[in-house]
Amino acid sequence: MTDRKAHAPSDEANRREALVRASARLFREKGFKATTVRDIAAAVGMRSGSPFYHFANKEEILRAVMEQGLKMGLQITTDALAHAPTAAEEFRALVRTHYGILHDPGSDFIAVMIYEWRHLPQGDKRDIIALKDRYDGLWHHTLSQLIQQGRLGHFTADKSLMPDAEKTARLMILGAINYTVTWFKETDQTNNPWTLDALIERTVQFFLRTP
Amino acid sequence: MTDRKAHAPSDEANRREALVRASARLFREKGFKATTVRDIAAAVGMRSGSPFYHFANKEEILRAVMEQGLKMGLQITTDALAHAPTAAEEFRALVRTHYGILHDPGSDFIAVMIYEWRHLPQGDKRDIIALKDRYDGLWHHTLSQLIQQGRLGHFTADKSLMPDAEKTARLMILGAINYTVTWFKETDQTNNPWTLDALIERTVQFFLRTP
């Protein structure tokens, strides 16, 4: 019954998806401005004008990269949290998952968001920020508990002196992890002590106080 | 005796300096690739071809921005450390000075280094890294003492389990501070609790354990 000559809707979606993934990798490697539409087209075997069949302009691709990154990030983080029995285990899951989002192969979307934020058109920023706020909410939930348990940060006992303790902790911890996009490269070298697993372990040990 | 028609060497140096400062601001605002040589020339009142009298190409300007930023950073940090009587006071001075390097008005050089590192030609990277290593050395000196005093990070008592404790602490703390270039904007709004001074205070309180 299906017309074999017509493309199924999923075909078009697949090509679009391929463009987004290739763009994410190129944007991360070379930057948004230094990546040409011709680079993107070539990466998926198209001619130079064809990406504009799927996207109105280059900025639309950037938006799609960030949107997909945040939606995937929200999904896998929610899943990871579901299996954590304690706040400390939640924290470990958050750190591990966030590092994965930044450094797993083929996962360039959030790194692009960090580096190329200023090239996103103003109007699109609002939508992306709304997604990012949901992601921050997951961290907020866990960090609040850990602070009340006195397991995060060297704040003074008097809570009134540090009303933004959770926000401070969140900005510092996520900042430290996000900044690894500028220097961390996983290598296959034997004896390299800075594997991704080691980085996760050291990060947790540095920030989380054992009771 | 001086020929009044000839430019003194300092005139040329002043124009070069103006180009570097204007470029730093533009590179930070728009990015290296999105900033045109015409933008830079216009910012100092030159015509489009004239920056090439001072620099061989656009990348040379980027290199000058980073080099000047690190040299200035080394200078003011060394000065700030000279007046700190204890390791804890050194830490406070390092945090305060580093935030100043990132957020003081007219101080865009290191922010550009963070964002535009990949656009620096390979050969230039080595020289800049050498300067950066000297800067890291200042932090290393202070952080090592604080770790031995047990005032930094939640490492286990057994030191052998965390041989890279100082490096971990340095990467996490400098990462957290450097990442503020992506979100921190000083505003004049009354009642805004996130002034630069508050950020410095919260950062120190978060990372440094009071004995």
Next chain:
DNA sequence: CCTACCGATCGGTAGG
């Protein structure tokens, strides 16, 4: 440091 300019490249489009 300016004038005048060049070759290359880029994002995007019309028509199929």
Next chain:
DNA sequence: CCTACCGATCGGTAGG
């Protein structure tokens, strides 16, 4: 999704 193309812009240079 391709072919063929355009207007605009860009880094950089020659000659003064």
